[in-house]
Amino acid sequence: MQSHDIFLRLPCREDIYEAQEYVAVPYFRNEINDCEPLEQDNRSALSPMAFLVEIVSLWSDVSHHVFRSPHISAKTYRKIFEDFYETIVKRSEEWITNLPSHFSYSMANMERSIRAGSADAFISIHMLYHVMLMKLNRHARHEHLPADMVERNIRRARHHAIEILRISVALTQFNHEHGQVRPYNESSSPRSIFSTPLATYVILSATDVLSAAGFIADISECISLINGGLDLVEDLCQFWDSARTQLRLMRMRVEAISLALKDQTRLDGKLGFAIEGSALDSRVRLGFLQHEHAGPVNGDLVYGLSRERYINALGLGECSISKENILWIKELESEKGFA
Numbered sequence: 396m397q398s399h400d401i402f403l404r405l406p407c408r409e410d411i412y413e414a415q416e417y418v419a420v421p422y423f424r425n426e427i428n429d430c431e432p433l434e435q436d437n438r439s440a441l442s443p444m445a446f447l448v449e450i451v452s453l454w455s456d457v458s459h460h461v462f463r464s465p466h467i468s469a470k471t472y473r474k475i476f477e478d479f480y481e482t483i484v485k486r487s488e489e490w491i492t493n494l495p496s497h498f499s500y501s502m503a504n505m506e507r508s509i510r511a512g513s514a515d516a517f518i519s520i521h522m523l524y525h526v527m528l529m530k531l532n533r534h535a536r537h538e539h540l541p542a543d544m545v546e547r548n549i550r551r552a553r554h555h556a557i558e559i560l561r562i563s564v565a566l567t568q569f570n571h572e573h574g575q576v577r578p579y580n581e582s583s584s585p586r587s588i589f590s591t592p593l594a595t596y597v598i599l600s601a602t603d604v605l606s607a608a609g610f611i612a613d614i615s616e617c618i619s620l621i622n623g624g625l626d627l628v629e630d631l632c633q634f635w636d637s638a639r640t641q642l643r644l645m646r647m648r649v650e651a652i653s654l655a656l657k658d659q660t661r662l663d664g665k666l667g668f669a670i671e672g673s674a675l676d677s678r679v680r681l682g683f684l685q686h687e688h689a690g691p692v693n694g695d696l697v698y699g700l701s702r703e704r705y706i707n708a709l710g711l712g713e714c715s716i717s718k719e720n721i722l723w724i725k726e727l728e729s730e731k732g733f734a
Contacts, residue, residue, distance in 0.1 A: 444516065450527065457531045465536075476539075483528075500521045504517065522597045549700075549708040556603075570630060596641065599676070600675075606670065608667065628642045640679065644679065655722060
């Protein structure tokens with residue numbers, strides 16, 4: 396089902412429903428009904444599930460666009476992409492701006508949601524917000540778009556990848572500081588304040604973008620952020636077998652980068668780094684690890700551009716990157732030691 400086929404009211408808070416109080420919650424907004432946005436005071440009556448429904452609908456629209464993108468003619472692609480991009484960005488800005496104050500992203504609100512037992516909904520909507528925009532910016536047919544638009548997309552995709560991993564780091568730190576999570580291989584019953592399976596895919600996708608290529612000067616921060624995501628995925632292995640597959644892939648990527656950095660002779664004169672391998676996204680199929688490398692996804696800016704153009708597009712350094720000053724990192728082929 397697509398978003399313009401939905402004609403239902405958004406759910407209200409459970410306490411309001413149980414008290415049988417009347418509240419004028421709105422219909423789900425789509426292209427057909429185009430309801431007026433709900434006043435901020437009234438949005439506080441909405442259930443967290445309402446905000447999840449709204450952001451999932453944006454994610455669904457972006458996913459449909461990416462799926463259809465290869466079939467759009469070259470003549471019309473740029474206009475269709477620009478119109479769609481502007482629509483999604485506008486809707487996402489309205490959504491994030493109109494979140495109730497207690498549901499906007501902050502460490503205080505995260506802790507409040509954890510203590511209230513609603514961390515799954517709170518963390519999920521913010522991760523979905525960033526992964527939706529990361530996907531929107533990552534997947535585009537660069538040959539039919541101007542260079543400045545391609546560079547904008549690459550920088551924004553990386554920004555949202557970083558934000559996803561920052562959320563992961565914050566949640567992992569809270570988990571460990573409060574001692575509420577134990578390793579998944581312990582025999583005792585697992586506990587966690589967050590257990591949504593989609594998070595493992597979101598973290599893998601963010602790792603995929605951040606680790607594909609970049610500047611040597613930023614590589615330590617990248618590894619630190621990715622390790623924070625790894626910690627959260629490891630916690631989620633308590634509940635989901637698919638998380639173990641994704642954990643292996645991410646560990647292999649981090650290990651490949653770490654091994655390359657240990658060889659100091661290879662770092663002389665290097666300004667950038669790049670993975671010689673395929674997208675992690677393309678190596679996950681129905682929860683199984685593909686041993687062979689799949690080709691790049693059609694229209695994937697992260698893996699479809701030359702490494703030099705991609706790194707230069709990040710705009711994080713003053714020097715121009717060429718093949719000679721890139722540290723080329725081979726993807727590990729074996730998952731031995733990562734089971």
